[in-house]
Amino acid sequence: MTAHARDTASYTERIAFVVDMAMHLHAYGTTTQRLEGAIxxxxxxLSLECEPWVNPTGMILAFSDPLRPAGESDTTRVIRLEGGDTNLYKLCEADRIAEDVLSGRMQVAEGRAALRELRRPPGRRGMAMQLLGFALASAAVAGxxxxxxxxxxxxxxxxxxxxVLDLAAQSRPRLHEAFEAICGLVAGAMAIAVSALxxxxNLNTVIIASLIVLLPGMALTNAMNELTSRHLVSGTARFAGALTTILKLTIGTAIALAVADGLGIEPDVEAARPQPEWVVWTALVVGAYAFAVLFRAHRRDYPLVMAAAAAGYLISxxxxxxxxxxxxxxxxxLATTAAGNAYARWRNRPGALVRLPGLIMLVPGSVALRGVITLVQAQDLGAGQDAALAALNTLMALLAGLLFGNLLVSARRNL
Incomplete structure (x- = not known):
């Protein structure tokens, strides 16, 4: 930041800017180690000393002015937050605003005002696109x-x-608490009704494909990443949250199956994978587009996000x-992480534009959910053992790729 911009911004204004930026980055799904590094x-x-402590539902930021005697300017902010949700457009905008403030192209007060502009809720077109993204992602995974x-x-x-339920839950706290269980119940009930009537x-596979957007595979991967980077509290909390999401989805699905059994409804189940290769390629394009929509990327970044998602799947x-x-x-x-870091260095933009889409089709949430559903249906610990082991192997492979990808090409910065 330029000396002029530092001088014109007060100590409290600089703290307020850092807090606002941290809250925005947390809301857009930034992992703990990257968020703390960025803060x-x-x-x-901004000529501040800051000791951050971040977890998935809040943060503590302790500030001091290095130019004043120790203890004289200490300021601590304790902030309670909701779990973050990936928004690539707003992540890029927050990153750009921070760059402009630090370079002196924008004053601190202007930066705070620009960050506040990012809080505007999506319009009707944005909500319609999210609905389309949910439908296309589920159909594409089935393809x-x-x-x-x-x-x-x-x-x-x-x-x-x-x-539709996701949009409804955003403004209804009671529905939000039971959201995943309700979605599992709806998915199970609709799939059973179609198979019976x-x-x-392929009953379980259809249910899993329809719930793909809600599966916490990325959360599981981020949790293991945080644990290996010694952010133990955050990693443990995120891991517990991901497992809770899987359990809630399973509870809803199990209720649907139990109700159908009690009513004497017998779903017609088959195991068939008849589609030719062109359907897979079409589904890959549709799925990449769907995740670009669901990750809320800017339209100019759609080709990049889609290419990253497709490349991750094809390399795998x-x-x-x-x-x-x-x-x-x-x-x-490995390739996705290294490519994301290389893109960040080349274009001076967040590497998450490449890294997150490239990993989304690899995450182990679907494997974990299949294992728990199988376990509940069979009431036998051995029934879900293979799926649980597959989920663990997937997590270890992804984690190794993330670690060595960061070693191969170091990140430009924390985003």
Whole structure:
């Protein structure tokens, strides 16, 4: 930051800017180690000393002025926050605003005003796009799994209904608390109804595909990443939150299955993967577009986000055919992380634009949910053991890829 900008901004104004920036980055899904690193870096540029402590639902920021005697200017902010949700557009905007303030192109007060502008809720077009993203993501995952057309259509329809529930839950706290369980119940009920009244389905796979947007695979990966970086409290909390989400989804699905059994409704279940290769490629394009929408990227960044999502899947698929599935996941995570860091260095923008989309189709949430559903249905610990082991192997492969990707190409900064 320029000396002039430092001099014109008071101590409290600089603290307020750092707090606002930290709250925005937390809201956009930044992991603890990256967020704390960004807070310290920005505070240092603003001639502040800051000791941050961040967890998934809040943060404590302790500030002091290094130019004044120790203890004279100490200020502590304790902030309670909701869990973050990925928003690539607002993440990029917050990053740009911070850069402008630090370089002197924008005053601190102007930076705070620009950050406040990012709090505006999405309009009707944004909400409609989110509904479309839910439906397309569920249908695309069913297509990637080569499910029959009825399965793909059912998954897409359930995804659309879940999107409607997601919008409703944002303004209804009581619905928000039970949101995942309700979605699991709706997904199970709709899939059972279609299989019983219309035609046979790959029942569990359709349910998982329809819930794909809600699965906490990225949260599980971030939790392990935080634990390995010694952010033990945050990593443990995020891991517990991810497991709770999986349990709530399973509870809803189990209730739907139990009610159907009690009513004598027998779903028609089959195991069929008949789709040709062109359906998989089409589903890959549709899925990449859906995640660009769901990650709320700016339209100019859609090609980049879609390319990253498709590349992550393709490296995993063909790398898995070449050296084995877990090694394929490792190679994909390695390439995605290194590419994200390289992009951040090249374009001076957040590497999350490449890193997050590239990892989204690799995360282990679907494997974990399948294991828990199988365990509940069979009431046998051994029934879900293979799926649990597969989820653990997937987590380890992704984590190794993230760690070595950061070693291969170091990040420009924390975002």
């Amino acid at each position: 310290v870096a920005v505070a240092k540029q 990637l799994l080569r499910l029959p057309w009825l399965d793909i259509g059912t998954a897409g329809a359930i995804g659309l209904v879940i999107g 219309v035609g046979p389905l 698929r063909y790398g898995g055919e070449w050296v084995g599935p877990q090694a394929g996941l490792f190679l994909s995570a």
